[in-house]
Amino acid sequence: MSARATPEISLRLLEIFAAMMRGGTTVETAEALGISQPAVSAGLRQLEAQLGIVLFERTSRRMTPTAEAEALFTEIRPMFSMLQGFTKTARDIRQGLLGRLRIIATPPIGHTIAPLALKHLLAERPDVSVSFDVRRLEHVVEAVHSGRADLGIAITSESYPSLHAETLHETRMVALVADDLTARPSITPDDLIDRPFIGLEVDSKLGSQLRAAFQQHGHGYLPHIEVRYVSTAAELVNHGLGNAIVDPFTAHCLARPQVQIRPFDPACAIRVALLTRRGVPRSQLVTAFVAALRPLFDAPLRRLHA
Known part of the structure; x- marks a missing residue:
């Protein structure tokens, strides 16, 4: 490596360094990261070699950060705060606690059952944002087909080549x-x-x-x-x-x-169908909304709307 070359530092090495600066010992750092104590020591030595800087003064009992380590930690501290926020956001999205849900329904469901399910969903997930639209059947099908909606709810007995139609409820007029x-x-x-x-x-x-x-x-x-x-x-x-x-x-x-x-x-039989795009996996938000929606069809309707 030439004197001017910038070392390529892995995020894992910086994570070990930051944990060491916060914990103070290799034992505490290893426990915080879920790795072995030798792995911590090896990572710190590798980081020092790549940077060409001594980061810790080593004694028989302790590793003390150098002034250079303190300066570098000040630089990377905001990055790890952002990383923690990113990790939490990813976890919330994975669990269906955060994100955007796009729903479109035909009027018989969009003006009755669907808002009740949405109320239940948002009571447990207040940070979720929602796009909710009520349209005629052909518009519902087109919106789901084009990807403008994550799911459609419609009274329809038809099948659609590009959509998966799951029966939610069957009843009569x-x-x-x-x-x-x-x-x-x-x-x-x-x-x-x-x-x-x-x-x-x-x-x-x-x-x-x-x-x-x-x-x-x-x-x-x-x-x-x-x-x-x-x-x-x-x-x-x-x-x-x-x-x-x-x-x-x-x-x-x-x-x-x-x-x-x-x-x-x-x-006059009618079928309530959930419409989603074929080949597109359901998000946790879609799954959560359907879980809130399905039981409402089996509950006494007068009680639901009392």
Whole structure:
């Protein structure tokens, strides 16, 4: 090595040096770093050889830092404070206590169950930042596919080549009714055909299911009011504008006391799916959110939204 060459010092050697400066003995340094005492001594000798500086005055009982060692320790102390912060941050990310979670959901879940799961998650992880969006199904699929969202939650029975779709819950649509229909144990299209009815857009997945149900009973699907979102349908029922068929999450979350929830026949099955990109491992944050979300589907919905 020429006189001008800068020695390449490993971070491990500097870590041994810093621990020695803090601990004072090779025994304490070895215990702090989880290595042997001879490894500490060898590391210090190697560092001195690379620097060309005597760092410790060696006596039979003790190693005393030189003035040069004190000066060097002052220089590297901030670096080790940063390293400790980096290590803690990495540990928090690994444990799902820190980081950013990007969630996108369709309205029936995004306006009901998902916020409850998010509340549970953030109660234990206050330092996590979240991007939370509610969109139509096609936007949810595109956001997860493109990587703009870490996970999507949607009511869908479809499969997607680039996405992994995991079933979270399976249920059926329900009727939101008022007035004389509240006395009936269940609701069919026959009960709705001569009354104001709030329907979902026929080109939506849920709307197409409702059309098939009406056709099965020999009726055309002719809503008095047509809406895009189930939450809109629920609010219109609350305001006395008619009856509607919606998912049970929206029904139990948004229905006012004067509006009753009844089973709807024929059954219109719905599936809640968790959408993630194929080939992308789940982060600890995604895993933690799903763990908070899944039990909510099995809990009584009225209790959840009380």
